[in-house]
């Protein structure tokens with residue numbers, strides 16, 4: 418019998434891992450995929466990453482710099498749950514990509530290096546999650562190495578993130594003696610992650626807990642567990658769901674401790690797909706009608722499929738192969754002839770995707786970031802953010818004859834979210850904007866490789882740009898008064914270009930009825 422919407426939604430878990438580079442995101446991902454049977458051997462994710470890179474020319478620069486530009490989606494099953502793990506680039510120059518991906522998840526796992534605590538990228542990514550009230554499960558990784566005191570780490574999370582913590586498991590031993598986890602509420606232990614079930618014990622002093630430690634560490638462990646029970650908050654599911662509390666798991670992704678605790682937690686209380694806000698109403702995940710939004714476009718993921726892939730999150734209903742969907746931005750109907758799931762092992766054709774799932778939709782430029790797909794209803798999802806670029810440049814073409822081709826190429830790159838494109842109202846050449854400097858390198862490399870367009874970049878007259886909000890007449894007055902400083906973005910929305918922050922503030926003071934916005938939601 419076909420699965421009902423309620424059943425399908427209840428077993429979906431769509432999440433991302435947020436971490437400062439080197440905290441162990443890749444290692445943890447790999448372990449999760451192993452549990453899900455999506456890969457057979459540890460090391461495959463790293464190897465795959467490398468292989469994909471070496472096959473793709475434009476990613477040379479990524480390889481050279483040892484970072485990951487590719488954001489991918491990995492789907493796997495564990496204990497009757499369907500997990501969609503949305504991977505995010507670790508380098509901060511691709512932050513906007515990460516932020517957009519976070520708009521498509523229902524929860525996040527925050528990985529913290531036990532020796533380093535909260536690092537800058539963790540903090541930044543956490544703030545984005547908080548903006549969206551995304552529930553966060555914390556994994557304190559690398560407990561097999563010299564680490565900070567667990568209480569100190571919990572304090573740091575509480576203080577730096579202003580987030581309540583609830584340790585769910587407690588490390589048995591530290592660094593070399595780390596040998597398993599003790600679950601505080603249930604009095605159960607698990608040695609390595611190979612142990613599928615937890616073993617009940619009669620307290621931290623049990624043979625299977627303190628008994629596994631060298632004699633001189635036993636007393637301290639028993640005291641710690643008692644203290645953790647008395648001093649720390651118990652886990653509160655409601656507070657977690659609302660984003661006020663994070664359950665904390667100690668472990669070691671590399672040495673196989675605590676990861677099963679973590680994934681079991683996602684099964685037990687990880688949030689199922691949530692309702693999504695659209696312009697005219699809220700869409701419940703269990704509704705029948707299919708709705709979805711595009712949060713990412715990727716080109717050249719695989720040289721055998723040189724098309725563009727739009728990553729869409731299904732928000733409700735069933736997206737099935739061959740169905741017709743309305744692209745609300747244009748009002749046109751498109752046929753979803755080959756939606757793809759991204760199972761970790763290989764691309765697979767999916768027959769259907771349910772709320773919470775992410776599908777890849779091959780297209781030749783029809784779909785853009787932020788697009789909404791429905792079965793006919795005119796609604797638009799909000800929430801895929803567009804951040805005002807921090808670097809603005811003019812593109813200088815080496816071969817003046819190729820101006821038209823450049824315009825097309827830039828348009829495509831902008832639709833993919835590689836750069837933002839601004840066309841000045843006065844007809845002067847287009848200005849591109851990026852959040853991180855590395856994105857300029859990617860653009861340059863791709864224009865050369867894919868479009869045979871060698872280009873250079875020169876500083877623009879502007880360094881700041883902002884979207885504007887005001888009533889129509891006032892907006893027009895402002896634009897008339899600043900004709901030379903107005904450009905249009907990809908959607909045709911006007912932006913104000915300022916030479917620097919000072920001149921932006923000056924205008925903001927003079928034009929109180931105009932709001933200057935650093936973030937624009939797509940649509």
Ligand code: G4P
Nearest residue numbers: 436438439440441442443444558559561562669670671672
């Ligand atoms: P990232 O994706 O967050 O950047 O981190 P990644 O998983 O690549 O891990 C960064 C380094 O930390 C790797 O070592 C990895 O093996 C190590 N690591 C991850 N988890 C643990 C853990 O639980 N315990 C210990 N001791 N180490 C861990 P590397 O030497 O930089 O890379 P590799 O040569 O091992 O691949």
